[in-house]
Ligand SMILES: NC(=O)c1ccc[n+]([C@@H]2O[C@H](COP(=O)([O-])OP(=O)(O)OC[C@H]3O[C@@H](n4cnc5c(N)ncnc54)[C@H](O)[C@@H]3O)[C@@H](O)[C@H]2O)c1
């Protein structure tokens with residue numbers, strides 16, 4: 001007999017299992033595929049064993065310093081499709097070299113095939129590519145699928161500032177939660193211990209009263225209320241498609257089962273309900289990490305970096321309260337891995353920090369450093385700084401966020417990294 005009872009998970013009473021697809025295969029996408037691939041093997045009563053990972057296809061030549069390089073092999077003498085290399089070598093030689101992937105990870109170049117029949121979609125790609133990626137699978141996914149966004153960024157458009165959990169949910173008509181934490185991918189992939197935060201809070205529903213899609217975290221709710229207009233999320237409630245309940249043949253996707261998908265001995269998961277707080281912590285710390293890299297690149301030392309981090313976490317909390325007040329909790333920023341811990345690790349060894357530091361030390365643009373250093377990986381802080389600023393400016397509130405504004409202005413050449421202390425001081429004085 002099929003049941004929705006939480007107590008039945010893992011007892012083999014459900015006739016179907018969840019199929020998981022990973023949408024993205026970069027440095028973090030491939031790391032999360034490894035985590036998920038290992039966990040589905042350990043929970044065969046809940047999950048199908050094959051995990052499909054969508055790869056944005058490209059040709060790649062195995063470098064001579066790779067352990068896979070063999071001058072006599074045709075695999076190494078000419079470029080090959082990345083999917084063929086991943087499936088043949090069980091390693092993402094370009095984006096996560098040196099890390100063995102479980103054999104149940106199967107790389108697919110065709111997105112529609114990768115997500116076919118998946119009841120759990122894990123979105124993990126640089127944020128600038130998510131809109132187009134989602135549009136291409138509208139109507140091609142299981143209607144009652146559930147999503148988890150591992151993306152660190154925000155989607156700014158004419159109607160406001162959206163979380164990716166929201167924009168994915170709205171575009172695909174599904175519920176989407178978020179995973180974010182102090183998680184430098186290479187460390188997690190090497191199975192060095194870290195923590196992460198998974199926010200999952202689907203609306204309660206039954207078949208008689210299905211919930212609307214588009215989870216109500218949107219900043220547009222608060223902003224349009226401030227402006228006296230009809231909240232965007234209210235429109236969604238009355239007009240949008242309805243969220244499909246998960247059929248009872250499948251194991252329920254409550255916190256305990258979601259945790260089984262991501263928790264590893266080296267990757268400890270804390271489950272929470274605050275999807276907005278988890279998403280914003282991951283997005284906004286990338287902006288702060290640029291400033292931390294710049295002051296470090298100037299040779300100003302750890303005290304300067306700590307000052308940037310202090311102001312950064314305050315602006316993260318302020319942003320959440322100002323634009324996502326209905327759903328964020330301050331504690332998510334101050335107590336969870338996705339908040340202060342991610343800020344610290346990102347300002348110590350993240351790519352945004354490292355590239356910003358090099359750009360000051362070498363007097364080169366950060367774009368130039370990104371292209372030279374990251375082998376196709378993408379910085380998220382630079383575009384997020386522009387997007388957050390555009391949103392704040394539209395709202396007339398950029399002066400309440402002097403550090404975020406300073407980062408954007410430095411990227412634009414309006415200010416220089418050495419101006420950061422004065423810009424913060426000035427901003428704080430104005431708010432007193
Ligand atoms: N790398 C990390 O340490 C880390 C850790 C935690 C979270 N994150 C977040 O995870 C998300 C994904 O980051 P990542 O590290 O996996 O990516 P990445 O920086 O390694 O980016 C490379 C990926 O982008 C893909 N790509 C390039 N052009 C594309 C296109 N036009 N369309 C679709 N995909 C394209 C490449 O195929 C590759 O898979 C980001 O939001 C990032 O902030 C990263």
Ligand SMILES: O=P(O)(O)OC[C@H](O)CO
Nearest residue numbers: 181182183184350351352
């Ligand atoms: O390398 P970054 O700067 O993209 O940061 C990586 C992770 O987000 C750290 O948690």
